[in-house]
Amino acid sequence: MERIDQIYIDGAFVTPHGDEWFNLFNPATEEVIGQVRLADAEDARRAIAAARRAFPAFSRTTRADRLAMLERMRAAVAAHEDELLEAIVREYGAPAARSRWMASYAHQVIAAAAEVLAHYDFERQAGTARVVMQPLGVAGLITPWNSDAGFICGKLATALAAGCTAVIKPSEMSALQTRIVTQALHEAGLPPGVFNIVTGRGEVVGAEISASPDVAKISFTGSTTVGKAILRAGAETLKRVTLELGGKSPMVVLDDADFATAVPLAVQAGFMNSGQACIAGTRILVPASRKAEFEALLAREVSATKSGDPRDADTAIGPMVSAKQWERVQRYIRLGLSEGARLLVGGEGRPEGMKRGWCVKPTVFTDVRNDMTIAREEIFGPVLSLITYRDEDEAVAIANDTLYGLHAYVVSGDPQRGARVAARLEAGRVLVNTLAHEPKAPFGGFKQSGIGRENGPYGLEAYLEPKAMVVAA
């Protein structure tokens, strides 16, 4: 049983002022594996004050100084990769391939931020003006549970690359992972106050950070509902805000696609991160003329996809992170049935033979209309909807008929045609015939999937403000 009773403020591990204890679970067994003492609003204020004190000196560091710090952070987080991997499996339940990717992504994303910093032009000319890109101030970084270390490291590395200092509010459900990342970042030996990590409740610590007049910028990844609350809270002090929110991404399978590759691609895109992925391709759009063929292959592929113990090498889908998340997925499966969608594979309850653990059956509904709740709302579990279309125009119309616009996928036998369809989709990122991640590309959403972009120079600029100076001779 782990007891985590420290947060990180001003370069030191300290006991929180907050005194609420929160249980941590192993989602594969439903057992309590630890407890974390949560920070409160007073802790958030102390963390913000430390970041504010550190800002004037840190914002004047040189590119070379910050590159050296980022390299120390990268190396320290990389040195803890195996420990982090174990925490990801225990506390989050990600299966083998995914958990290894997540554990290594945490340091790779720091390297990616360093590379952007190495080549970024902080000064440019605009007519007679010299334009200097200047760091915003203290950044509040609020992250979810579905990729704890990756989000903490990615947001922090970018904020520091820009010259901002930071207060991080990770999910309270990820405290084991956060402790390892915090220890690693501490070992990197950054100046006190440059980053502070306060695990606490969103409506307490997150809300304090979002409303604080001493925080200049919020970068948030999480649900659309909370994103809107943060935007409202930040309005009073006109905070700069980057919001990475939910999605209901279309997987557009064109009529010339080779289903032998399209079906496995759709299954991987739909079930990535056990379905708990903002970019999951949860609406599969197939031509009506080839529906039966696609259904048969999809049913076979999904039936062969194992949902269960993350420590079992054959497992592709691990448990949902919490009982609440499990219940939420079950509710959507019932909703799909009650709205008249037809179950192709899966359904309510745990996978065959499982008595414990928040695992769900990989589920696909067919005969789904795009106006059904299961096609409109983000389920955040391995539940996919198959929707048919008559022609390319209708496929594009259905794909774009959503409040979201984070991601989209197109599969076609002709990459040029795939790219033409991709150009018509309202989404921050579109992948054609691939699931490859491009860390240099901007990441973020259209419509209610968010505001702003992360990654690459676009991500760095989200922490910078242009200052124009005209100096008369």
Ligand code: NAD
């Ligand atoms: P969430 O919105 O409930 O919580 C995210 C974070 O915000 C947590 O740290 C939480 O404690 C905090 N929070 C909650 N209420 C707050 C408030 N009032 N003020 C400030 N902070 C508050 O989301 P979650 O359940 O942790 O994560 C799942 C959601 O995240 C999904 O909707 C998913 O789509 C989204 N997500 C988006 C991306 C992306 O990049 N677009 C990536 C991963 C997850």
